[in-house]
Amino acid sequence: MTASIISVLGAxxxxxIVVPDSSGPTEGKMVLPYEFxxxxxxxxxxxxxxxxxxxxxxxxxxVFVSLVSMGNRFLGLFPDFMGEPITFCKGA
Incomplete structure (x- = not known):
C-alpha cells in the first residue's frame, strides 16, 4: 500500500519535470539570499x-530530552498505575 502511494507521488x-508548467511568467522579482x-x-x-x-x-x-525528563519527574509525583510508575517512556 505504501509503495503504491510513493509510486503515485513519484509519477x-x-x-x-518532463512536461513543465505552461503558465506564463510571473511578475515577481527573484531575490537571491546570498551574494558571493x-x-x-x-x-x-x-x-x-x-x-x-x-x-x-x-x-x-x-531541549526535547530535557522536557521528557521533566515530564517524567512530574508524572512520578502521581501514584503508580497498576503497579507501574506512570512515565512517557515504556520500560524506563
Whole structure:
C-alpha cells in the first residue's frame, strides 16, 4: 500500500519535470539570499550555515530530552498505575 502511494507521488513529480508548467511568467522579482564574491566566500558562508544548523539541531534535541525528563519527574509525583510508575517512556 505504501509503495503504491510513493509510486503515485513519484509519477506526478516525474511528469511535472518532463512536461513543465505552461503558465506564463510571473511578475515577481527573484531575490537571491546570498551574494558571493568568490568560491572561498561561498565555501565559508556554506560552512557557517551548516555549523549553525548543526548546533541548532543539537540544541533542539537537548531541549526535547530535557522536557521528557521533566515530564517524567512530574508524572512520578502521581501514584503508580497498576503497579507501574506512570512515565512517557515504556520500560524506563
Amino acid at each position: 506526478i513529480t516525474l511528469s511535472r 564574491t568568490g568560491s572561498m566566500d561561498a565555501i565559508s558562508k556554506g560552512t557557517g550555515d551548516g555549523i549553525r544548523l548543526f548546533f541548532n539541531i543539537i540544541a533542539m534535541l537537548i
